[in-house]
Amino acid sequence: MKNISILGSTGSIGTQTLEIVGEHPDKIKVGSISGNTNIELLKEQIIEFKPKLCCVMNEENALKLKKMLPPHIKTEIVSGMEGLIEVAEYEPSEILVTAISGMIGLKPTLAAIKKGKTIALANKETLVTGGQYIMNLAKKNKATILPVDSEHSAIFQCLMANDTKAINKIILTASGGPFRGRDIEYLKSITVEDALKHPNWSMGKKITIDSATLMNKGLEVIEAKFLFDINIDQIEVLVHPQSIVHSAVEFIDHSTIAQLGHPDMRVPIQFALFYPKRMKNSFESLSLATIGTLTFEKPDINTFKCLGLAFEALEVGGTMPTVLNAANEECVKLFLDKKINFLSIGNIIEEVMLSHCPWEIDSIETILAAEEYAKTKINEIL
Numbered sequence: 001m002k003n004i005s006i007l008g009s010t011g012s013i014g015t016q017t018l019e020i021v022g023e024h025p026d027k028i029k030v031g032s033i034s035g036n037t038n039i040e041l042l043k044e045q046i047i048e049f050k051p052k053l054c055c056v057m058n059e060e061n062a063l064k065l066k067k068m069l070p071p072h073i074k075t076e077i078v079s080g081m082e083g084l085i086e087v088a089e090y091e092p093s094e095i096l097v098t099a100i101s102g103m104i105g106l107k108p109t110l111a112a113i114k115k116g117k118t119i120a121l122a123n124k125e126t127l128v129t130g131g132q133y134i135m136n137l138a139k140k141n142k143a144t145i146l147p148v149d150s151e152h153s154a155i156f157q158c159l160m161a162n163d164t165k166a167i168n169k170i171i172l173t174a175s176g177g178p179f180r181g182r183d184i185e186y187l188k189s190i191t192v193e194d195a196l197k198h199p200n201w202s203m204g205k206k207i208t209i210d211s212a213t214l215m216n217k218g219l220e221v222i223e224a225k226f227l228f229d230i231n232i233d234q235i236e237v238l239v240h241p242q243s244i245v246h247s248a249v250e251f252i253d254h255s256t257i258a259q260l261g262h263p264d265m266r267v268p269i270q271f272a273l274f275y276p277k278r279m280k281n282s283f284e285s286l287s288l289a290t291i292g293t294l295t296f297e298k299p300d301i302n303t304f305k306c307l308g309l310a311f312e313a314l315e316v317g318g319t320m321p322t323v324l325n326a327a328n329e330e331c332v333k334l335f336l337d338k339k340i341n342f343l344s345i346g347n348i349i350e351e352v353m354l355s356h357c358p359w360e361i362d363s364i365e366t367i368l369a370a371e372e373y374a375k376t377k378i379n380e381i382l
């Protein structure tokens with residue numbers, strides 16, 4: 001029996017992780033979970049999966065949840081960042097699924113890495129914001145990082161039984177989001193509601209907006225660089241609207257291996273939870289004959305400047321990706337609150353980056369200071 005912990009169990013990845021647990025009740029057990037505002041769902045999850053520990057970020061919500069639980073439930077309820085770290089460090093769990101969205105996932109993920117746990121990484125901000133520092137820390141503590149992001153899981157699977165030194169390039173596929181093929185003129189007038197309609201994947205709000213701006217792909221480029229230890233010029237982004245080819249690797253002999261499947265996050269989640277084993281499931285089989293056509297095109301980085309900014313941040317290095325990520329997180333919040341328009345997301349991030357002289361990342365404090373810098377700068381700009 002494998003024990004797992006989940007940061008962000010009520011979100012899109014969290015609920016799908018619990019679906020996988022539900023499919024294999026004799027193989028995986030949930031030790032600890034965390035959530036924030038959706039305490040109704042947390043209550044249901046606690047009753048069904050009986051974790052020993054649950055953190056509700058907000059203290060008031062934690063108290064409410066305690067009162068909602070039936071008396072026979074013995075789950076300990078904690079709150080705040082300390083509680084989140086407790087969930088991440090929960091001793092019996094060998095795997096931590098970081099399904100929490102945003103920079104808030106950094107501290108608890110680091111805590112689990114220091115305990116040598118396997119990280120099923122769905123929180124891409126962790127590697128974007130801390131990159132090499134986090135990979136080094138994982139190596140030092142013998143913590144394995146398994147990608148859950150569909151593209152990185154695809155690359156990881158393409159690399160199995162292959163020498164990573166023989167990589168020529170990594171081809172990261174992108175759906176192109178809901179505004180693929182549109183120009184800047186069109187993007188001027190789009191609304192929050194337009195941006196939240198993703199053609200293929202059903203995901204949380206933050207990542208759906210990131211997909212519409214192509215920043216999601218930018219963050220994935222940065223994630224791939226650190227995860228697979230490759231050079232920037234070895235990463236190619238390819239728009240593939242059908243989202244069937246989840247990514248590919250070309251080797252030095254010009255043989256290319258790709259991983260295909262329906263756009264269903266449960267596949268990479270299950271792969272990470274049972275790695276290196278493959279498990280049967282009830283998901284839909286892929287029929288390429290039914291799909292018929294797969295198409296590919298180059299991304300339009302003039303219209304979708306966020307993708308270009310991510311490559312630039314990676315090129316500059318140090319805290320520049322940290323600042324890019326923090327600025328993006330703020331801008332997405334502002335956009336969702338209807339305080340800035342869609343195109344301002346990229347423009348503001350660019351302005352923040354231009355003003356930042358990057359530092360070397362040698363501690364978590366440097367990362368947090370860079371995040372703070374981005375937030376302060378955005379306030380100034382506004």
Ligand code: MG
Pocket residue numbers: 149150151220
């Ligand atoms: Mg992805």
